[in-house]
Amino acid sequence: MQSEVLFIGGRSGVGKSSVAFELHAQLAALNIKHCVIEGDSLDLAFPQPWEQHLAERNLAAIWANYRDLGYRRMIYTNTVSVRYTQELAAAMGDEPSITAVLLTATDETSSARLRGRILGSDFQEHLDRSIAAARELELQTPRWVHRCPTDNRSVQAIAADLLPLTGWTANPAD
Incomplete structure (x- = not known):
């Protein structure tokens, strides 16, 4: 069976993980085998290892383990995943069927959500990066990627x- 992946991208505070x-809960209730991978954690290090394609290398290793256990469906979250679907799919190594969704939210919604989870001194830095990411994602995400607004909506509805x-x-x- 061909592998399938759902890439979920969007700015910080848009609700990707939620x-x-x-x-995951809805699929588990339907007894549909799948995995969830939080891509933002695959290369979270300092100094940043982006030049070494660590996220793709770690995705390949993790996905190989899931594949060995018979998994064929993955939900992958990462801010910019919807811009790099081909590269990430190639890292999976098995030519998966791709679905991609860019979650969107206003600056106000994102700010309120981030304020609820970032308690440290770097809140403004996170907010500024989120605003910049939203603009970049809107301009550079391919048109074929589905868009889904998250403002004033429950995670269940989304x-x-x-x-x-x-x-x-x-x-x-x-």
Whole structure:
């Protein structure tokens, strides 16, 4: 069976992780085998190892372990994943079917969400990066990527919108 991946991207504070965890809950309730990988953690280091493609290398290693256990469906979250779907899919090594969604939110919504989770002195730095990322994602994300606004919406409602895009509920068997 061909592997399938749902890439979820978007600025900080848009709800990527929350939506992925809700999708996980909905898929588990439907007994649909899948995994969730938080891409932002695959190369979180200082100094930043981006030049070494560490995120792709770690994704390849983690996905190989899931594949060995029979997994064929992955939810992958990362701020810019929707801009690099081909590179990330290539790192998976098995030519997966790709679905990608850019979650969006206003500056006000993102700021309020970030304020609720960033308690340290670097809040403004996170907010500034989130604003810059939102502008960059809007300009550079391919048009074929689905857009989904998250303002004033529950994670359950957002996940319910994304799940049909995958087609996984129509064909739940491995």
